[in-house]
Amino acid sequence: MSSTLAKIGEREAEMARTQKNKATAHHLGLLKAHLAKLRPGEGFDVAKTGDARIGFVSFPSVGKSTLLSNLAGVYSEVAAYEFTPLTTMPCVIRYKGAKIQLLDLPGIIEGAKDGKGRGRQVIAVRIIENELEGFGIRLNSKPPNIGFKKKDKGGINLTATCPQSELDAENVKSILAEYKIHNADVTLHNNAAADDLIDVVEGNRVYIPCIYVLNKIDQISIEELDIIYKVPHCVPISVHHRWNFDDLLEKMWDYLKLVRIYTKPKGQLPDYTSPVVLPYPRTTVEDFLGKDYMLEDEDVIQIVKK
Numbered sequence: 001m002s003s004t005l006a007k008i009g010e011r012e013a014e015m016a017r018t019q020k021n022k023a024t025a026h027h028l029g030l031l032k033a034h035l036a037k038l039r040p041g042e043g044f045d046v047a048k049t050g051d052a053r054i055g056f057v058s059f060p061s062v063g064k065s066t067l068l069s070n071l072a073g074v075y076s077e078v079a080a081y082e083f084t085p086l087t088t089m090p091c092v093i094r095y096k097g098a099k100i101q102l103l104d105l106p107g108i109i110e111g112a113k114d115g116k117g118r119g120r121q122v123i124a125v126r127i128i129e130n131e132l133e134g135f136g137i138r139l140n141s142k143p144p145n146i147g148f149k150k151k152d153k154g155g156i157n158l159t160a161t162c163p164q165s166e167l168d169a170e171n172v173k174s175i176l177a178e179y180k181i182h183n184a185d186v187t188l189h190n191n192a193a194a195d196d197l198i199d200v201v202e203g204n205r206v207y208i209p210c211i212y213v214l215n216k217i218d219q220i221s222i223e224e225l226d227i228i229y230k231v232p233h234c235v236p237i238s239v240h241h242r243w244n245f246d247d248l249l250e251k252m253w254d255y256l257k258l259v260r261i262y263t264k265p266k267g268q269l270p271d272y273t274s275p276v277v278l279p280y281p282r283t284t285v286e287d288f289l290g291k292d293y294m295l296e297d298e299d300v301i302q303i304v305k306k
Contacts (some may be wrong), residue, residue: 029194033178050092050099051277052256057105057128063215063239065089068104070242071249095249097275098258136202139210140233144196147187156181160188167192176201209255213248215239215267259283259295266300 015031017026058064072091088105129139156173172186179201186197199205207263211233217225218238228236235251237244244287257280264270275298283295 025166025171025194029167029175029197030178032194033175033198047090048101049090050101052098052258052279053101053103053253054256055103055105057132059128065104065172065214067213067237068102068238069238072102072244088174096253097260097273098256098277100249100252100256110274136199138199138205138207141207143205143207144192145189146192146196146200147185147189148197148200149185150181152186153181153183157185159190160306162188162190165191166194167197171196209233210249211235211248211255213237217243256280259297259299261295262298263299264300266302266304270300 011031015028018028018031020028045082056064056068068091072093090098090101091104092101094100132139155238156169156176158169158172167188171194175197176182176184176186181201181282212231212235214228214234214236216238217228217236218241220228225236228234235244235248237248259278259280260275261278262270262272262275278295284293286293
């Protein structure tokens with residue numbers, strides 16, 4: 001592990017020293033491919049319960065566990081040091097008829113993505129994003145629009161449907177060579193970066209929506225609160241005073257994109273107490289009954305046997 005961490009540190013330092021321009025794009029692409037292969041892929045294995053799950057990630061000791069306790073009435077071990085709680089603490093809440101699993105993940109410190117279990121520097125928001133990206137998690141973004149298909153022979157065939165500012169045939173071949181791929185068709189449908197191609201080749205990236213919860217709004221002015229409300233994907237709250245929890249829960253619901261379907265037995269009223277919850281985009285009647293019809297939230301279905 002120590003030798004791997006040393007290699008990761010060396011490549012990150014080299015990337016930091018290297019000026020980013022067209023002449024260095026090839027070298028930076030190789031370094032990024034090296035890093036993607038060196039970083040560990042371990043995570044927390046928690047059994048999924050309910051209709052959806054939400055992970056809470058934060059700096060250590062900022063009130064995350066208290067927030068979950070208020071939302072779900074659960075207890076998780078809290079301590080005034082990094083990586084608290086010590087394990088992933090799952091709980092389930094019911095909201096709008098759906099069962100939603102909340103995961104209280106250990107507080108993150110800088111270097112966690114490289115396999116470090118401890119660290120000295122508590123990370124800021126952007127560094128949290130970098131740490132999650134190091135684990136293959138992409139926040140509020142879509143998969144790269146890149147076609148990639150391995151083949152048995154013929155070399156690397158690169159096709160670009162629009163101008164490229166970073167990737168060319170040489171860069172693509174060098175990155176794929178790091179994965180011992182020498183025969184493949186690659187199609188770039190947008191102005192792609194080396195990171196985009198690496199994500200496609202790795203094939204294990206997760207693209208998920210993210211909400212930034214900003215605590216302690218009781219300590220700022222109304223003018224500052226107005227500014228925060230304009231920041232995309234953000235919800236300001238006060239854990240201590242339990243302010244704005246309703247907005248947080250509603251934002252969570254919107255980002256989950258769940259669809260509730262109510263069943264109606266023949267000759268009876270619909271059962272509004274126990275909906276069937278479908279995840280987006282699997283919201284057609286085919287997903288529910290094998291019929292091709294797009295369902296909307298709170299639609300009612302009556303099943304009639306012939």
